[in-house]
Amino acid sequence: MKSFGLLLLVAGLALAATPAHAADAGKTSFVLKGHSDGGQNFWTEGDGTTRNPTLDVPAGATITLTVSSVAGTHEMKVGDKEASAPLNEGDPAVTYTFTAPASGNVQYICPFHMGDMKGNFHVAGSSTEEPKKSPGTQVVGVFVAMLGAALIVASRRTK
Numbered sequence: 001m002k003s004f005g006l007l008l009l010v011a012g013l014a015l016a017a018t019p020a021h022a023a024d025a026g027k028t029s030f031v032l033k034g035h036s037d038g039g040q041n042f043w044t045e046g047d048g049t050t051r052n053p054t055l056d057v058p059a060g061a062t063i064t065l066t067v068s069s070v071a072g073t074h075e076m077k078v079g080d081k082e083a084s085a086p087l088n089e090g091d092p093a094v095t096y097t098f099t100a101p102a103s104g105n106v107q108y109i110c111p112f113h114m115g116d117m118k119g120n121f122h123v124a125g126s127s128t129e130e131p132k133k134s135p136g137t138q139v140v141g142v143f144v145a146m147l148g149a150a151l152i153v154a155s156r157r158t159k
């Protein structure tokens with residue numbers, strides 16, 4: 001019983017320590033494509049399917065963004081920078097650069113479709129953004145670890 005408790009404790013701590021946000025921290029170059037589909041406007045990273053994805057960037061890095069339109073007319077505005085010229089589908093892609101801050105998020109947005117074409121560049125390792133993936137893993141990990149600790153205590157008391 002005690003060793004089972006210890007096993008749970010170790011497994012729980014390992015789960016709790018799992019980063020909730022598997023970061024692709026080294027990436028500094030991104031392709032964002034604007035879409036207009038059935039009245040819905042959104043960005044995708046390259047040919048990805050996630051709409052307005054959060055993009056991890058290294059702190060302080062110069063980020064290169066290649067922007068084009070698959071459908072519709074869009075502009076790209078990053079943080080406080082000026083928006084790009086309007087981009088129509090078929091126009092050549094526009095390259096955009098900005099410097100990632102030391103921490104936090106920098107918003108990217110299409111000023112034409114402010115309501116639904118916005119996402120964030122998230123500086124890897126900073127905690128201003130809620131975890132995107134499996135926020136439950138850490139909670140479960142802590143719970144399992146506590147259960148393990150309780151079993152250890154209980155098995156000591158019964159001796």
Ligand SMILES: [Cu+2]
Nearest residue numbers: 074110112113
């Ligand atoms: Cu747009």
